[in-house]
Amino acid sequence: MVKMVGKFLESSLGPELIEFHESVSGESGLHKAQELQPDIVICDINLPGMNGFEFCRRIHKPDFNATVILMSAYDENEDYAIQAKEAGADAFLTKPIKKGELLFVVNFILRIDTLNQTVLGKNQELQEDQRRLNDNLKDIIQMNSKLESQNTRISFMNKELAERFDSTVGLLTNIIELNQSQHRGHSERVAEIAVFIAQKMGLSQDSIESLRTAARLHELGIVSLPRDETVEEVFDEGKSRPVTSHPMVAEMLLKGFAGFEPVAELIRHMHENVDGSGKPDGLVGDQIPVGSRILSTASFYDHYMVAHPDNSILEALKKVEQSIGTWFDENVVSFLSDYALSQNQSGNEKTVSCSVFALQEGMVLASDIYSESGINLLRKGTVLDRDMVNKILKFNNVDPIAGQVQVKS
Ligand SMILES: [Fe+2]
Incomplete structure (x- = not known):
């Protein structure tokens, strides 16, 4: 019967799809199945040496993937299909076997097998993709670790560069004030006042740092003046607006050096007046860079304090306020008032x-x-x-x- 089934399948599905092998007993069938690893095993429940159910149980090992079809003659007293299912069979056919039914079951099994192969292939592809992703993830983690390490080094280098820049500006400030002993500390005080006002006005950190440097160097151009004019210039700022061109000299000295361009621009306009009467460009109001307006006000205030040591902070402030709208920006002066009052309190x-x-x-x-x-x-x-x-x-x-x-x- 089994031989007949095999021959039928070979002729129906073609030898390229079906290769038929036969065993004469359950034991030899198990050995052959182990050796050939077939896709389908068709077995009668009546075998020499063991029945089909036992054969089915024994053939189902973890590494054995064949589909098992059991077949038996119809017996109205036995439900062989249930026993076949319990033994692990994948399908059960009742004799006499109908050719169409057999072809239907075998075709179904082959299709399932093809689908399984496809799914298996996809799973392998997915596993390969997952492995590549894991490898990429490891590379990214390693690169992140290196970048963090480099960022830390860059951060240290930036800090060191900032410290060197600050030291260089400090050195220039000292050189500027060597010729102005009567205004000793003016540049640093103007920087303190200017930064206070800039912070109150909400300027960006970069703008504040440029202003701090501009304040410390705002009298750099004075080194170009003759000694007697230097003295006259620094004292004159407390009485009237200066007329010398030292801000432009400072601008020329600074603007050629990397990092000093915004500083040079702020110093250039430090003698502009908000009513347009200042130098060198006669800018009006908001045309004057805000840092220059702050610098102008802070410098005037401190020069006045130095020139009138007996006057109080409030008197100096009053002097500045008299020039709101002509020389100075009202908004800037209001924050200078905050600074002056805070100094008045800390003076205690x-x-x-x-x-x-x-x-x-x-x-x-x-x-x-x-x-x-x-x-x-x-x-x-x-x-x-x-x-x-x-x-x-x-x-x-x-x-x-x-x-x-x-x-x-
Ligand atoms: Fe000044």
């Missing part, structure tokens, strides 16, 4: 004067320390350490410290 903070020889580690400077020749040695707010105290004492032997040192009590 207790400070003590002491000799350079009384300086000790841990003291906080209430004002900058300058040498007699005008060199700014340490800035206000610095907390002294042992090394700083020793260096100040040694410097004092070469270029004595000017006056008493103010420290916070």
